Amino acid sequence: MSEAALPVVGSRPRLSADQVAMRAGLWLAVAFLALFLVLPLGTLLMRAFETPQGGFAGVANFRDYASTPALLAAAWNSLWTAALTAVVVVPLAFLYAYGLTRSCMPAKAAFRAVMMLPLLAPSLLPALALIYLFGNQGMLRGVLLGHSIYGPIGIVVAQVFYCFPSAALILAVALSTADARLYEAASALKASRVRIFRTVTLPGARYGLVSALVVVFTLVMTDFGIPKVIGGQFPVLATDVYKQVVGLQNFNMGAVVGIVLLAPAVLAYLLDRWATRQRAATLSGRAVPLRPLPRRQRDVPLLVLCLVIAAVLVGIVGVAAWGSLIRFWPYNLSLTLDNYDFARFDASGWDTVWLSVRMATLVAVIGTVIVFIIAYVLERGAQDGVLPKLARFAASVPLAVPGLVLGLAYVLFFNHPANPLGFLYGAVAILVLNSLVHFYTVGHLTAVTAIRQLDPEFEAVSASMRVPVWVTFGRVIVPICLPAILEIAVYLFVSAMTTVSAVIFLYGPDTKPAAIAVVHMDEAGQASAAAAMAVVILGITTAAKVGQLAVGAVVARLTQAWRR
Amino acid sequence: MRRLALIAIALAGVLPAAAQAQQRTRLTVYTALENEQLQPFKQAAEAALRDVEIAWVRDSTGVITARLIAERANPRADVVWGLSVFSLLQMEGLDMLEPYTPAGADALRPSMRSDRSPMTWTGMDAFVSAICFNTVVAQQRNLPRPSTWDDLLNPAFRGQIVMPNPNSSGTGFLTMAGWIGRRGEAGAWDFMTRLHDNIQQYTHSGSAPCNNAARGEFGVGISLDMRAVTLRNQGAPIEIIVPTDGVGFDLEATAIMRGTRNLDAAKRLADFAVSRAAMTVYGRFYALLALPGVDPSVQGYPAEFSQRLVDADFRAIALQRDRLLRDWSARFDGKSAPRN
Numbered sequence: 001m002s003e004a005a006l007p008v009v010g011s012r013p014r015l016s017a018d019q020v021a022m023r024a025g026l027w028l029a030v031a032f033l034a035l036f037l038v039l040p041l042g043t044l045l046m047r048a049f050e051t052p053q054g055g056f057a058g059v060a061n062f063r064d065y066a067s068t069p070a071l072l073a074a075a076w077n078s079l080w081t082a083a084l085t086a087v088v089v090v091p092l093a094f095l096y097a098y099g100l101t102r103s104c105m106p107a108k109a110a111f112r113a114v115m116m117l118p119l120l121a122p123s124l125l126p127a128l129a130l131i132y133l134f135g136n137q138g139m140l141r142g143v144l145l146g147h148s149i150y151g152p153i154g155i156v157v158a159q160v161f162y163c164f165p166s167a168a169l170i171l172a173v174a175l176s177t178a179d180a181r182l183y184e185a186a187s188a189l190k191a192s193r194v195r196i197f198r199t200v201t202l203p204g205a206r207y208g209l210v211s212a213l214v215v216v217f218t219l220v221m222t223d224f225g226i227p228k229v230i231g232g233q234f235p236v237l238a239t240d241v242y243k244q245v246v247g248l249q250n251f252n253m254g255a256v257v258g259i260v261l262l263a264p265a266v267l268a269y270l271l272d273r274w275a276t277r278q279r280a281a282t283l284s285g286r287a288v289p290l291r292p293l294p295r296r297q298r299d300v301p302l303l304v305l306c307l308v309i310a311a312v313l314v315g316i317v318g319v320a321a322w323g324s325l326i327r328f329w330p331y332n333l334s335l336t337l338d339n340y341d342f343a344r345f346d347a348s349g350w351d352t353v354w355l356s357v358r359m360a361t362l363v364a365v366i367g368t369v370i371v372f373i374i375a376y377v378l379e380r381g382a383q384d385g386v387l388p389k390l391a392r393f394a395a396s397v398p399l400a401v402p403g404l405v406l407g408l409a410y411v412l413f414f415n416h417p418a419n420p421l422g423f424l425y426g427a428v429a430i431l432v433l434n435s436l437v438h439f440y441t442v443g444h445l446t447a448v449t450a451i452r453q454l455d456p457e458f459e460a461v462s463a464s465m466r467v468p469v470w471v472t473f474g475r476v477i478v479p480i481c482l483p484a485i486l487e488i489a490v491y492l493f494v495s496a497m498t499t500v501s502a503v504i505f506l507y508g509p510d511t512k513p514a515a516i517a518v519v520h521m522d523e524a525g526q527a528s529a530a531a532a533m534a535v536v537i538l539g540i541t542t543a544a545k546v547g548q549l550a551v552g553a554v555v556a557r558l559t560q561a562w563r564r
Numbered sequence: 565m566r567r568l569a570l571i572a573i574a575l576a577g578v579l580p581a582a583a584q585a586q587q588r589t590r591l592t593v594y595t596a597l598e599n600e601q602l603q604p605f606k607q608a609a610e611a612a613l614r615d616v617e618i619a620w621v622r623d624s625t626g627v628i629t630a631r632l633i634a635e636r637a638n639p640r641a642d643v644v645w646g647l648s649v650f651s652l653l654q655m656e657g658l659d660m661l662e663p664y665t666p667a668g669a670d671a672l673r674p675s676m677r678s679d680r681s682p683m684t685w686t687g688m689d690a691f692v693s694a695i696c697f698n699t700v701v702a703q704q705r706n707l708p709r710p711s712t713w714d715d716l717l718n719p720a721f722r723g724q725i726v727m728p729n730p731n732s733s734g735t736g737f738l739t740m741a742g743w744i745g746r747r748g749e750a751g752a753w754d755f756m757t758r759l760h761d762n763i764q765q766y767t768h769s770g771s772a773p774c775n776n777a778a779r780g781e782f783g784v785g786i787s788l789d790m791r792a793v794t795l796r797n798q799g800a801p802i803e804i805i806v807p808t809d810g811v812g813f814d815l816e817a818t819a820i821m822r823g824t825r826n827l828d829a830a831k832r833l834a835d836f837a838v839s840r841a842a843m844t845v846y847g848r849f850y851a852l853l854a855l856p857g858v859d860p861s862v863q864g865y866p867a868e869f870s871q872r873l874v875d876a877d878f879r880a881i882a883l884q885r886d887r888l889l890r891d892w893s894a895r896f897d898g899k900s901a902p903r904n
Contacts, residue, residue, distance in 0.1 A: 068893065069893055069894045069897055070893065070897045131779070131781065135779070135781050136780065136781045136782070137779065137780045137781065150764075150765060228768045228769065229772075232764075232765045232767075233729070233765050233766045233767075235897065239732075239768060242732060242768060243729075243731045243732045243768070245630055246624075246626035246627055246630055246732065247626055247729075247731050247732035247733060247768075248731060248886075248889065249626070249629055249630045249633050249654065251630075251633075251634065327798065327799060328798040328799045328800060329779055330779065330780055331700070331780070331799055331800060331801060332798070332799040345599060345600075346599055347599075347602055347603050347606075347620075408630070408634055411631065411634040411635055412634055412637075415634070415635050415637065415638045415640070416637055416638060417637055417638045422638070425640075426640060504623065504627055505627070505630070505631050505634065507621070508592075508621065508640075509592055509619035509620060509621050510619070516623075520599060520622070520623070521599070522775070523624060523769065523771045523775075524598060524599050524600075524771070524794055525771065525774065525775045525778065525791065525794045525795040525798070525800075526794065526798070527775065527779070528798075
């Protein structure tokens with residue numbers, strides 16, 4: 001049906017102004033993705049085929065890597081921990097998102113804020129909390145029945161915690177728009193609730209479900225931070241990148257592992273195309289927005305489930321926050337505020353915090369504009385030809401690129417003496433661009449999910465009334481998608497506040513971000529101070545999230561009235 | 565006209581300030597020194613070289629080394645001050661270091677300076693691999709206090725020891741190099757194979773074993789000697805043991821990056837880095853200094869400390885690094901199922 005609904009394409013002999021605009025948008029999208037993703041990454045990944053001296057190595061490096069003793073075990077471990085995490089997280093996140101969007105439970109705004117908690121703090125915070133809770137001196141270590149938290153148990157628990165917001169975010173967007181007429185029709189046909197859920201709700205959220213599964217799986221495959229801290233010596237593929245790049249400074253082998261880890265991105269792309277072919281716009285121009293009615297049998301269990309999940313999330317973060325107030329775990333638990341006097345531990349003191357805020361704000365502002373426009377152009381512009389396909393694939397790649405690989409790629413590309421963009425290097429600009437690209441995919445998927453739920457008829461009608469596409473975009477698309485746009489902005493802000501792995505290669509003497517300072521303090525053995533700075537970051541990101549909810553409420557009143 | 569006059573006045577106001585700022589050369593210095601050492605080192609250098617400003621970029625040894633090598637086409641660092649000599653030798657092999665013999669470098673201990681002429685690097689101080697021993701955990705679990713590496717083979721330590729994975733951490737490699745230096749390669753493999761039975765975890769970070777031993781997660785962490793100071797100050801019941809049967813050591817060293825845009829100032833910082841004044845500052849944190857005759861003020865080291873250091877040929881070990889690490893992986897990385 002989407003082909004029929006896009007009558008503009010190919011129906012006129014000359015390019016209309018709309019088509020010119022969409023073409024230009026497409027070229028801008030391609031230029032951006034090429035310059036800041038494909039070329040840097042290509043520069044690094046080419047190294048997989050080079051000898052250390054720079055000669056051509058063919059596939060020798062890959063053969064070398066394939067002979068690594070623990071490789072098979074690592075690959076298997078990566079696969080099963082990623083799959084197990086996805087299988088645990090996605091249903092939980094679906095139910096949570098379902099409660100937020102399709103029930104009449106109270107305090108939805110609060111649940112929305114709490115859902116994001118794991119993303120709001122640097123990863124060290126939950127890692128410390130897990131040690132305080134389940135470590136060998138932990139308060140709840142009995143729960144593990146003698147098993148060690150250092151290993152697969154720790155990895156899966158921490159990853160479930162970490163991936164929950166990403167999955168819940170995608171699913172909440174997917175479930176937030178529905179056509180009430182479908183539900184009315186279904187109940188008029190006397191379909192049971194289970195049947196309606198299976199035939200109306202699930203298909204409507206199918207794209208979101210596929211996205212969530214792919215995102216979680218890929219996140220776990222490529223994240224090295226959690227296995228490094230809590231994984232003990234349980235071998236996974238992602239820590240191989242760390243070993244090769246940081247341990248051995250062997251960038252060629254680092255590139256080899258980077259390419260191996262791109263496999264999930266290819267898989268993600270194929271799944272995404274599959275889901276696209278299956279899709280139907282759930283929100284047609286004639287849609288009547290679904291407004292859930294109170295129903296105790298549904299609302300109470302969902303509320304209980306959401307409460308339990310929220311309590312676990314708050315509990316883990318709360319333990320870490322308490323950890324920032326104690327003198328030294330576990331031998332001196334007296335409380336103190338000294339840990340917040342950062343200048344005692346790191347000469348740059350609070351400056352790192354302000355730098356992070358500045359950087360994250362730039363990422364959010366610039367990033368949201370770029371992400372949303374590119375997503376729109378790729379979704380609603382010409383679908384044929386190689387360029388849109390390549391651009392769509394490129395947009396799904398960053399998720400599968402370990403931060404270390406992306407950071408290294410930026411050094412090699414932007415620091416090259418022949419690169420005219422070299423002036424970006426060493427300034428805040430490079431941190432901003434790198435973070436923006438690093439977190440591109442989830443923002444892109446959120447935008448795409450929101451845009452796909454809009455019937456292409458919006459544009460078709462506008463075109464028939466001779467309204468240019470950019471006016472439709474500004475007056476219709478953006479206002480309808482404002483909740484998703486806000487979501488993207490805050491997601492980018494929060495991610496930029498907490499990221500470590502990519503920017504660790506890129507910060508300069510005056511541009512050290514707070515999240516890096518957290519890692520440094522923990523390395524130096526000052527866990528409480530590290531927790532304190534992580535809590536400060538958490539405070540700022542929480543403020544941003546609460547701000548989003550407040551603005552979101554106002555925006556909803558102004559722009560979403562038609563949904564009622 | 566009036567606008568021009570205003571611009572002229574503005575420029576006149578700005579220029580002297582700019583000229584003053586230019587008088588101080590800003591040196592970008594990459595380092596892996598501990599955080600708390602940065603400020604004293606910077607103050608000492610800037611007091612001695614009044615027209616030089618130190619701008620640090622500090623990270624762990626692995627990250628800083630990787631960054632330096634990645635930036636090699638267009639170096640951002642002027643000077644490296646306080647980085648493992650293994651890293652500097654690796655960079656020397658890539659022709660990344662500017663040869664320069666700092667004034668007074670000939671007075672350094674011969675084993676703690678480059679053997680090239682002109683020199684490519686100069687040593688500052690030595691740090692050694694050591695055992696972080698949690699006395700509270702030891703009491704709870706009846707662990708005897710180890711005083712040699714061989715003591716760690718005692719079955720009482722089964723599952724109690726954490727050490728850094730040499731493939732991920734320079735500390736891990738340094739420790740292993742010390743064992744090889746003392747026991748020969750075959751003896752070292754034999755020792756590590758037996759030690760492996762007592763190891764709970766090979767971590768990816770060089771600081772994690774000591775940090776985790778301090779938190780009581782494990783009884784024994786194999787790490788570096790200076791790690792424990794910060795932890796003890798916070799009240800960790802931790803004892804730092806420098807084994808008496810020979811420890812591997814590493815040097816903190818200084819080098820000028822080839823391609824620096826501030827060669828002159830860089831040379832003067834390199835001169836300062838081997839001076840008596842600088843050594844006195846190093847001595848506040850390290851027990852063995854590159855310049856003989858300077859008494860370190862750091863406390864808690866045995867008098868015969870320097871005799872415990874294994875004779876090491878850094879270049880020979882650095883050359884074999886790849887092969888040794890591959891062998892290590894083949895032996896110990898594969899069987900890494902969690903214990904207990």
